[in-house]
Amino acid sequence: MTLAERKTAFVELGKFLGQFSTENTTPKEGVQHNDLFFDNFSNLIELSQSHNRWFTKDEVYFALQSWADALTLDNLDKWLSNYNLDTVEPKTIGLILAGNIPLVGFHDLISVVITGHKALVKTSSNDQHLLPFLAKYLIAVEPRLENAVTFTEQKLEGFDAVIATGSNNTARYFEYYFKDKPSIIRKNRNSAAILTGNESKEELVGLGEDIFRYFGLGCRNVSKLFVPNDYDFTPFWEAIYEYRDIIHYEKYANNYDYNKAVFLMSNFKILDNGFLTIKEDSSYSSPISSVFYEFYENTDAIKQRIETDKELIQCIVSNIDGIEGKVAFGDTQKPQLWDYADGVDTIAFLSKI
Template sequence: MTLAERKSAFIALGTFLGQFAPGNSHKKQDVPHNDLFFDEMLALIALSQSHNRWFTEEQVYFALQQWSKALTSQNLDIWLAAYDLNNIEPKTVGLVLAGNISMVGFHDFLSVIISGHKALVKTSSNDQKLLPFLAKYIIAAEPRLRDYITFTEGKLEGFDAVIATGSNNTARYFEYYFKDKPSIIRKNRNSIAVLNGKETKEELAALGEDIFRYFGLGCRNVSKLFVPSGYDFKPFFEAMYGYRDIIQYEKYANNYDYNKAVFLMSNFSILDNGFMTIKEDTGYASPISSVFYEYYDSLEVLKQRLEAEHEQIQCIVSNSLMPGTVPFGKTQQPELWDYADNIDTIAFLAKI
């Protein structure tokens, strides 16, 4: 199977996903395999929250829309232009996927298949439905891919390389268990924002998207702010007010109440606006409904610190205050070539 043929299957998937939007899903006559998959997809979206209470329809629709925008011929061509994938000898790559947000492991799955390898997939117990369904669509679009995609609920066996995602604790297990195989082991990471007090209302409002999308559960969600000494948080809180309805979701509200109570009982000083708290803390991983913050005196000193601690950071949001930063509001809209942990997955797969 050629690279062009593999691309075609994912382009078809992107077109299929583009039909689904909150309150506005529309079945198009010219999309292949719609009679088999469209209604079932709608049902799966509606049932997602019963499988994982964090997977609300709004969040699932958002993930589908982002992948629809990514899976175009132009994007795939730009992404893969730098690699030679035409003579890959197919290997079996084990995928141990996370389940913190909907479709979080899709990029690794896509990378394995598009590079010409076979995917042996172990999904997270928190996200077991959507990827297998999308795999069925891909196989319908290109039946020869049936032999390239396998899902397993048990122990991974018979693989040549592995990409595994988990916590820092499970990563130690992965590193031991997969020590004899080529591997990418993903650990805990968090994203941050670096502010200087000159951000516009629009930029701060967009930062709210980086904080609250997927309820803050993703590694690309901003969980910490770095702000200059003497920073006035009033404009920040005013910008966050547009996201106040998030407290109406019971599971989020329960986390907000619990984490706020823990902070108060521990006599921590916090700022609170009724649906989120911010707390001065040197850590990166804030609990759900809370964002940590830390003051800085020098951007240059902060830059050196962040470089030294880069293995804890997924991405940095700022108004170009740091090199390689992500614009406000864009952390959950990565391009295909924005690799997790800054590890080039396709380059890894091309040499195994």
């Protein structure tokens, strides 16, 4: 298959995904194989929360719409235009996927298949259903991809390279186990926002989206705020009040109650609005329903801190000039195809193995 033919298949997949949203889930004319897949996928979305209680319909729909927006021909052309994929020799790439948010491993799968390799996929037990379904749809659109994706529940064997995502602890295991293979090993990362006190209400509402989308479970969710020494949190609290209904979701509420109790019993000083606690802490990784914050002296100091900690950070939300790769408020969970996890260029890796 040519690269153009693989792109076409993914564009069709994007059109299929574009039919599913919280506002309107209706089959559209001209979408391939709706007779075979539309109703079944609708049912799978309905069942997603029974497979993983964090995968509510709203969160699954958001993930699907994000991928529908990404998988256009213009985006695929822009993404791949800087790579020479004509000389890629097909190999089998083992994928060990995370399952913290819906379809979190989809980018790795797309990257492998679009470059002409074969994917040997081990899904997370937390996300075992959505990705295999979409792979079946892709193969229905382009039958020549039938051997391009294989899912396994067993130990990975017979692969030439590996892309594995896990915790810092599992990453050490991966690094040892895959030491003789070309690999990308991803560890824990978190995202942060650098505030100045001059943000608009709309920007702070967007920050709430960055904090609460997927209940804060993603590496692109903001879990840490850097604020100037004289920062007034009142506008922040007022803006994120829009997200107060999150406390009505039982699993989130249980985490809120538990983590708040732990903080209080430990005599930590916290700020609390009834659905989010914030705590002064130098760490980046805050518990669910909590965000850490830290004061900074000046712009130069916080830029240096971010540079020092860049291996711990997935993305930065800020209006400050000179922050490399900064993301607009409200956009952390809307990455483009060329926004690589951990800043590691997956396509470059796949094009050279």
